[in-house]
Amino acid sequence: MNTISVLILILFILMLLVGGKQGLKSFLSLAINFSVIFMTVVLIGLDFPIIGVTLLNATIILAVTIYLGDDDPVTTETAFYGSMLVMVVIVILIIPVEHWATVQGFGNENTEDLEGLSLLVGIKFLDVSIATTILSSLGAIAEAAMAISAGLGEILTQNPDIAAQQLFKDGMGIGKQIIGTTFNTLFFGFFGGFLGLFIWFERLSYTFGELLNNKIFVSELLMILISFIGVILTIPITTWVMRIKVSRKSRVRK
Amino acid sequence: MSKIKPKHQVSWITILLVLILGGVLCFLTQHDxxxxxxxxxxxxxxxxxxxxxxxxxxxxxxxxxxxxxxxxxxxxxxxxxxxxxxxxxxxxxxxxxxxxxxxxxxxxxxxxxxxxxxxxxxxxxRDTVIVFLSWLAISLLLLTMKFSGFMALMSVLLNGVLFFLAIKLDVYLQATNVLTIFSVLAFVFAGLTLFLVLGKTKQMLVTFGATILGTVGSVVITLIVFAVTHEQGLHFETMEYVTQNPETVFLAETILGSLGAVMDESTDIISSLFALHRETPNLTRWQLFRSGREIGKSIMGPLINVLFLIFMADTFGMMVLYLRNGNSWAYSFTMNMSLGMVQSLVSGIGIVLAIPAASWFASSILKRGDRA
Structure with a gap:
């Protein structure tokens, strides 16, 4: 057996032991997300429209992560609508920013890895980097949206007649609790994974100015900043979605 | 932490000032x-x-x-x-x-x-675009989250500085012990971040312990699996940017990459258990442990997905290039995505292990002296 299958098996057993049925569902969501991600890159390779494929699959990833992540229908629905709205805002931000920064494709640091590969492959790498940025921010957006809607759902079950103003305040309160740890998850997720690159920069003594304009460094920094912005926006937007749901429900009751 | 409450909503003057500041910053970098x-x-x-x-x-x-x-x-x-x-x-x-x-x-x-x-x-x-986006992120953060946002920003910046210093140290020491440096650094990161978020409390110590246990556990499991399977199917030589000791750099990357997520989860579980204990002090140790597991299992899936998407999306450029260069799906995956996959799996194991660790630590500390 090769290493990856053994690790998959261990993760599966652990998730089942610790999470039971929920663990099984979470593992399933990982497996589906993997297939969707792999399919996205294969479709891009087959010359399908990059942004279209990405947006479609991003929606699937959000739905899978959220609906397989929790059972409560109010929580999942609110989180899904909230994160979809955030995704739309983020895409509107990402497209012009990527065109402005032009960090697509590869940098001089990749030269060795590119040996023997044809670069004239007729794929718009700018769109590929837009796809990368969108997809890498989705997990954090989904997670934040679920935390907010689950917390608000809890408050609503205890106090169903809560005023809209108060609900908003509570949503922001939950946001304040999660923002610090979520930022750290993202920071380590991105920077930890790029340790090798940073050692390279330091060993070849790049100056601060060079770093700040370097294609790969800037592309990495853009991704982390976009994810930050996505998470920050998720907090008020998800709260707002919950507020609309609540006010609609109370109107129906009257 | 959110003791400072705003008396009223953000005023238009503040928003105007922030906008002007952004304009000035971008203008200056455009002319630097x-x-x-x-x-x-x-x-x-x-x-x-x-x-x-x-x-x-x-x-x-x-x-x-x-x-x-x-x-x-x-x-x-x-x-x-x-x-x-x-x-x-x-x-x-x-x-x-x-x-x-x-x-x-x-x-x-x-x-x-x-x-x-x-x-x-x-x-x-490209410096203007960085300045613009940083300004956007920081203003949004401070306008919506106020003091908590400021603390979150500080902890990220502090970790950034530490990270930078550790890399300097690593290069200075000729990279003979990457793993040692970054493992120690992981401890320092975790301690410092939790101290900033929770202060020097019992809760912070418990969270720190759970984070370390989860991370160390996942690394030990990984090393055993590597040894047993002889790293079959892994190609450390395909790592980008790494010229020496790719395997150690890979392990260091994995430890750091999962650290934030493991910390995130331990914090969530333990703070909920401490709150639960305050509200209903007569819960038994076993009941506390089970509630911890209950909280943990609903957040582990989304958290693993966060890291998984980050690690996978990063390989897209190379994947597309390989596929367009006439390589098979399987070969392109092995050369580009398999290491990211291992990284996600190891992080996932750490995240799952942190659940019993955090629940056990918190329930034992809260019920010290009781018989379970």
Missing amino acids: ALLYKAPVAQVTHVTDQKRISQVDNFHNHDFEQQQILTVRILNGKNRGKVLRVQNTFSASNAMDQPYRKNQQVFLHLQRGSKKQLQGTITDMK
Whole structure:
């Protein structure tokens, strides 16, 4: 057996032991997300429209992560609508920013890895980097949206007649609790994974100015900043979605 | 932590001030060429030439096109001089790009045979976009989250500085012990971040313990699996940017990459258990442990997905290039995505292990002296 299958098996057993049925569902969501991600890159390779494929699959990833992540229908629905709205805002931000920064494709640091590969492959790498940025921010957006809607759902079950103003305040309160740890998850997720690159920069003594304009460094920094912005926006937007749901429900009751 | 409550909503004056600040910052970075030693120039005129279509060995259709750019140098002793430079770009823009009027670029200048000034473009100037996006992120954070946002920002910045210093140390020590340095650093990161979020409390110590236990546990499991399977199917030599000890750098990357998520989860579980204990102090140790597991299992899936998507999306560029170069799906996956996959799996194991660790630590500390 090769290493990856053994690790998959261990993760599966652990998730089942610790999470039971929920663990099984979470593992399933990982497996589906993997297939969707792999399919996205294969479709891009087959010359399908990059942004279209990405947006479609991003929606699937959000739905899978959220609906397989929790059972409560109010929580999942609110989180899904909230994160979809955030995704739309983020895409509107990402497209012009990527065109402005032009960090697509590869940098001089990749030269060795590119040996023997044809670069004239007729794929718009700018769109590929837009796809990368969108997809890498989705997990954090989904997670934040679920935390907010689950917390608000809890408050609503205890106090169903809560005023809209108060609900908003509570949503922001939950946001304040999660923002610090979520930022750290993202920071380590991105920077930890790029340790090798940073050692390279330091060993070849790049100056601060060079770093700040370097294609790969800037592309990495853009991704982390976009994810930050996505998470920050998720907090008020998800709260707002919950507020609309609540006010609609109370109107129906009257 | 959110003791400071705003008396009223953000006023229009604040928003206006933030907008003006952003404008000023972007304007300044747009005109900071004087700070650079390398020659910076602005494109003032572009003449495109004819497209020449290209077909590579794998029947990919692309084109190459040249453009003549007129640029004005903005700094150094040649400031104000105007020269013409050539640029070649393709449709895919994998390593090249077309330039537009008003973009700023870095130049490499040299004297030609007749002593006339010649230049080649080395890179695009990208600092303004970084400043713009940082400004956007920080303003949104402070306007919506106020003091908590500020603390979150501080902890990220502090971790950034530490990370930078550790890399300096690593390179200074000739990278003989990457793993030691970054494992110690992981402890320091976790301690410092939790201290900033929770203060020096019992809760912080418990969270710290759970984080370390989860991370160490996942690394031990990984090392055992590597040893038993002889790292079959892994190609550490395919790691980008790493020239020495790819395996140790990989492990260090994995530890750091999962640290934030493991910390995130331990914090969530333990703070909920402490709150639960305050509200209903007569819960038994076993009941506390079970509630911890209950909380943990609903957040583990989304958390593993966060890291998984980050690690996987990062490989897209290379994957597309491999696929378009006539490689099979399986080969492209092995060469580009398999290490990211291992990283996600190891992080996932750490995240799952943190659940019993956090629940057990919290329930034992809260019920110390009781019999379970």
